[in-house]
Amino acid sequence: MSLPFAPGLFLGQVALITGGGTGIGLATAKRFVELGGRVAIASRKEANLDAGTRALREVGGPDCVYAKACDTREPVQVDALVDAVVGHFGRIDVLVNNAGGQFPTAAQHLAPKGWEAVIRNNLNGTWFMTHAVANKAMIPQKRGRIVNVIAQIYRGFPGMVHTGAARAGVENMTKTLAVEWAPHGMRVNAVAPGFIKSSGTDQYPPELVAKAAKACPLRRGGTPDEVARLILVLASEQFDFVTGETWYIDGGQKLWGDVWQFEDEV
Ligand SMILES: NC(=O)c1ccc[n+]([C@@H]2O[C@H](COP(=O)([O-])OP(=O)(O)OC[C@H]3O[C@@H](n4cnc5c(N)ncnc54)[C@H](OP(=O)(O)O)[C@@H]3O)[C@@H](O)[C@H]2O)c1
Numbered sequence: 416m417s418l419p420f421a422p423g424l425f426l427g428q429v430a431l432i433t434g435g436g437t438g439i440g441l442a443t444a445k446r447f448v449e450l451g452g453r454v455a456i457a458s459r460k461e462a463n464l465d466a467g468t469r470a471l472r473e474v475g476g477p478d479c480v481y482a483k484a485c486d487t488r489e490p491v492q493v494d495a496l497v498d499a500v501v502g503h504f505g506r507i508d509v510l511v512n513n514a515g516g517q518f519p520t521a522a523q524h525l526a527p528k529g530w531e532a533v534i535r536n537n538l539n540g541t542w543f544m545t546h547a548v549a550n551k552a553m554i555p556q557k558r559g560r561i562v563n564v565i566a567q568i569y570r571g572f573p574g575m576v577h578t579g580a581a582r583a584g585v586e587n588m589t590k591t592l593a594v595e596w597a598p599h600g601m602r603v604n605a606v607a608p609g610f611i612k613s614s615g616t617d618q619y620p621p622e623l624v625a626k627a628a629k630a631c632p633l634r635r636g637g638t639p640d641e642v643a644r645l646i647l648v649l650a651s652e653q654f655d656f657v658t659g660e661t662w663y664i665d666g667g668q669k670l671w672g673d674v675w676q677f678e679d680e681v
Pocket of ligand 1: 433434435436437438439440457458459460461463464485486487488513514515516517536540564565566567607608609610611612613614615616639
């Protein structure tokens with residue numbers, strides 16, 4: 416698909432994208448680089464970072480990407496990552512908190528360990544990264560844009576109570592920080608994807624995936640690139656009067672259709 420943005424929109428800018436080696440994160444990194452920016456990608460697995468780095472260099476050349484392993488659940492690793500990115504590029508203009516993961520489960524059968532794992536990953540990890548990037552880069556720069564990738568949780572999240580709660584926490588954090596950090600020239604928004612066909616959903620049972628694709632008015636799953644383009648809208652200067660918002664990208668799924676037939680399946 417041709418670019419819906421002005422060429423060079425992110426020229427001279429640096430984005431840190433967590434989970435930037437795969438799926439929605441990689442699609443966002445590719446678009447950012449295509450539009451003139453440079454990206455830092457971070458996740459746990461070197462294999463994901465290596466593959467992402469190769470893909471990004473094909474788009475933006477050898478110097479467009481910096482990759483470093485980091486588990487966002489660990490504040491010490493997060494601090495080291497942010498120091499390294501600022502050391503490498505000198506600044507961070509855009510943070511995309513995209514790293515995350517969860518698993519389908521009936522709330523009744525969810526053990527404390529499973530609950531804690533998802534809360535640590537999707538809520539704590541987002542907070543540690545946000546706090547470090549704000550303090551080490553964006554507040555001193557007096558400028559920054561943060562986009563949090565959450566999920567379509569409009570009607571709760573039956574079948575995934577853990578991630579519903581974590582994402583609701585991030586959504587509320589988005590509003591709070593939009594207000595607290597506005598005087599620092601920062602904007603903070605969230606995107607809430609519905610079902611997106613990506614590396615993340617490849618792991619789900621095929622029958623669940625087929626059902627999820629039909630369970631929205633547009634009768635299909637979204638693509639990582641469609642989410643990437645919304646993230647970049649919110650990260651760009653074209654939308655500098657938008658902050659504290661959650662933008663859904665779900666084919667209308669929040670209004671109609673049950674993705675998770677949880678009585679039958681979990
Ligand atoms: N696809 C959908 O339908 C959908 C819908 C709503 C929301 N989302 C959310 O959108 C985001 C991207 O999803 P996706 O579909 O692109 O799936 P994905 O490819 O599985 O993306 C998740 C990324 O996060 C990284 N990650 C996970 N835990 C991490 C941690 N503790 N520290 C650092 N990196 C970590 C993973 O890399 P490593 O394994 O290398 O760490 C991976 O690159 C996720 O937060 C997902 O939950 C997806």
